[in-house]
Amino acid sequence: MKSEILVLGSTGSIGYAFTENLLSKNIPVTIIVRDVAKAKNLFQSFNHVEIIKGDVQDLNLLKQVATDKKYIFHGINYPYNEWFGNMDVVTNKIIEAANLNKAMIVFPGNVYNYGNTPLIKEDSSENPCTRKGALRVEIEKTLRDAANAGKCKVLNVCLPDFWGPNVLNEGIKPIFINALNGKAVPYSVRVDIPHQMVFTKDAAEIMVRLMQRGVQKPYENYNYGGQVHPTMKGLLNQISRLANAPKKITVYPKWLFSVLGIFMPVMKEVKEMLYLFDGTVLLDDSKVRSIFPDFKETPLYEAITETLNWFRESFKL
Structure with missing residues (x-):
């Protein structure tokens, strides 16, 4: 065909x-x-x-x-x-x-x-x-x-x-890599507000x-x-739990991106997008x-497990 x-x-x-x-x-x-x-x-x-x-x-x-x-x-x-x-x-x-x-x-x-x-x-x-x-x-x-x-x-x-298998941007990849290595998972600005x-x-x-x-x-x-996740803290803790890692989160403050932007052009560009992490923006x-009334999302447990397995296999962790 x-x-x-x-x-x-x-x-x-x-x-x-x-x-x-x-x-x-x-x-x-x-x-x-x-x-x-x-x-x-x-x-x-x-x-x-x-x-x-x-x-x-x-x-x-x-x-x-x-x-x-x-x-x-x-x-x-x-x-x-x-x-x-x-x-x-x-x-x-x-x-x-x-x-x-x-x-x-x-x-x-x-x-x-x-x-x-x-x-x-x-x-x-x-x-x-x-x-x-x-x-x-x-x-x-x-x-x-x-x-x-x-x-x-x-x-x-x-x-x-x-997020998911083969999502390798610097906002997602370190979360799964760190969780699989038993380290604190990183996130930006706020983990206490809803995020889609x-x-x-x-x-x-x-x-x-x-x-x-x-x-x-x-x-x-x-x-x-x-x-819509009620808080990113909840999602990140679930990722850590399923990776058998401690529930630890490192939150990067906004000022850090200003400093990194001096040396790294991509971080200067990331800085202007931080409003998406400092508040809640939702798609209706x-x-x-x-x-498609029959459509159902992949259950969160399955999605996290599949993503962890993909990173584990791809990075030999």
């Missing part, structure tokens, strides 16, 4: 979960990766995956691979300090590739567009309070304009913070379902919020839940 789906960013957090979801259903997938060995390792237990070596910024390659694709998953992400000049540029290239076959671009959005808005609905006004939030607004406008111009279709699924997070495998299931359902308009957006996902 020939693949109709091109996944970009398949070895990253969300792209990995999306690709794994499709492959587990025996749906063929084509991926473009810079690190073929990493991709083979991640997807070694699956058939129906076509791995193409290359850089998504190579427009000729991207167009060549995308020519006959009906769906393109845009899971490309860069370190915060490399967003400008990369995220916007690569999005335009993906649109150009999608235009060849009028493909649907499946785009995992985030809450940055809305700034410090306590409750975000699909029709909430965009009000970014950070540079990266303003860039996300610009990128999503580019996608919306392209869809309305008939170049492609766009399915935008807005997500909160995410999504298990990547649940996000992938929602995005695949929405993709297969199709869009009625050129551009459609949905929220999926996952689970009642629309998508009404579409």
Whole structure:
């Protein structure tokens, strides 16, 4: 069976979960990766995956691979300090590739567009309070304009913070690594307030379902919020308990990021996002839940255990 789906960013957090979801259903997938060995390792237990070596910024390659694709998953992400000049540029290239076959671009959005808005609905006004939030607004406008111009279709699924297997950002990876090593788990700013997070495998299931359902308009957006944890302390303690580690948490204060930002460009960029850890921002996902009333999140115990096992095996802990 020939693949109709091109996944970009398949070895990253969300792209990995999306690709794994499709492959587990025996749906063929084509991926473009810079690190073929990493991709083979991640997807070694699956058939129906076509791995193409290359850089998504190579427009000729991207167009060549995308020519006959009906769906393109845009899971490309860069370190915060490399967003400008990369995220916007690569999005335009993906649109150009999608235009060849009028493909649907499946785009995992985030809450940055809305700034410090306590409750975000699909029709909430965009009000970014950070540079990266303003860039996300610009990128999503580019996608919306392209869809309305008939170049492609766009399915935008807005997500909160995410965690799960192969989520290796510096906010999540140290939590699971430290827990497995019996150390205090780190978190930023506050652990005593509600925080919304999504298990990547649940996000992938929602995005695949929405993709297969199709869009009625050129551009459609949905929220999926996952689970609201009453406090991060409770979630972190549960991770430690399941890893047989002491229930200890190290909370990094805001001032620390100011100091680290002097020496580390990415930490300077992290600093402006700390409002998301100093207060509670929630996605209202009642629309998508009404579409899929049978959908149930992975039980928290199972999700944590699976993630711990993935980190244990991947890092030989």
